Amino acid sequence: MSNITNVTDATDETVNFINGMTGYLNGFPDWVVAVLIIAFSVVLSKVIHFFIERHISKLTSATSIDVDDKIVETIKTPLYYTIILIGFLVASGYIKLPYYESFSVFIIIILIITAAYVVAKVIEILLEDFSERVLKKEKVEEVRSTIDVEAVPFIIRMAKLVIFIIAFLIIFQRLFNIDVESIIVGLGLFSVGIGFAAKDTFANLFAGFFILFDRPFVRGERIEIQGQVGEVVDIGLRTTKIKTLADKIVIIPNALMVSDLVINYALPRSKIQLREIYGVAYGSDVEKVIKILLEAADECDYIYKKPKPEVLFVKFNDYSLDFELRAWIKDYRENRARGAINPIIDRKFREHGIEIPFPIRTIYMGEERNYGNDNDKNNEDKKGNDKNDNNKNIKEKK
Secondary structure, rough: OOHHHHHHHHHHHHHHHHHHHHHHHHHOOOOHHHHHHHHHHHHHOOOOOOOOHHHHHHHHOOOOOOOOHHHHHHHHHHHHHHHHHHHHHHHHHOOOOHHHHHHHHHHHHHHHHHHHHHHHHHHHHHHHHHHHHHHHHHHHHOOOOOOOOHHHHHHHHHHHHHHHHHHHHHHHHHOOOEEEHHHHHHHHHHHHHHHHHHHHHHHHHHHHHHHHHHOOOOOOOOEEOOEEEEEEEEEEEOOEEEEEOOOEEEEEEEHHHHHHHOOOOOOOOOOOEEEEEEEEEEOOOOOHHHHHHHHHHHOOOHHHHOOOOOOEEEEEEEEEEEEEEEEOOOOOOOOOOHHHHHHHHHHHHHHOOOOOOOOOOOOHHHHHHHHHHHHHHHHHHHHHHHHHHHHHHHHOOO
């Protein structure tokens, strides 16, 4: 809290310094001194404003970056009115206003809020310029930065929140003479209770923070989590939204994105390997099948020619010989690769007489099995009768 005390002490020292400078005007009436102080503050503010406009702005415009121009434009107007307000604050002490204390506190509150706004705005300008440089580097060098520009708005919001909290703590200390350190301790204990009550929400918030900085994926990349495949459309502080291939939005808590297995199809490169199993009938020429699959991959426009596709004879299946085609697709977003190569393979199989097998099953019903047993029994009885008749005929001939 020493920083808060230093800020308020700096404000008081500035006012005391100006009061000391006005000691040369002790021979004049108080109202004259007040008018002179106000006039001096107005003239001084205009001189500083003119100097910034005429010289500082020209210097910043001559540089190759525009961040300094934005900072000068941000500071220029608040500085102009701050000097005038300080002049009014000092002058009011000579006029002996009936509500001087309230008026001085009001002026100091305005100055504190103005200072907080300027600091927050400068930080925002610097961080936005940093994110623009990161994006430009990614586009020019075609590399994926280790820092996610999605995190920049979050950092800006957090920085603004901290700055204005400090500003309002200073204001509370100034208005009510409250021990700010005790307020911070109380807020800390209160936040512990809130943390236990909303641990899932805080878990998602911290997970979102880690996603933005660790960058396992960024907006526009295709990921897969728990069977859901889609492109990341938004990374929030609590949830991540992906658009599936069916054009549906799936909202996933960030805690799940951090704890579960996530497949990023965009890393390390945008190309992806296609692996498909094709079964042919037993008795097919293995070398011919491999040649046909390689020719089909070569004719498909969505498949890279280098590295070359390859075909492996992978399995003797129950009713087929299985071959695996491995080929690289130019981009993981190309969902039409399978749909493009399968008709080519089917056509070539037909041209070369390669059969694609299908399973056949023979089902015996219960009644049919009984009939079969009865027929077998009748056949055995008939064979027995024929044997007896033959023996009888042999005896009669004798």
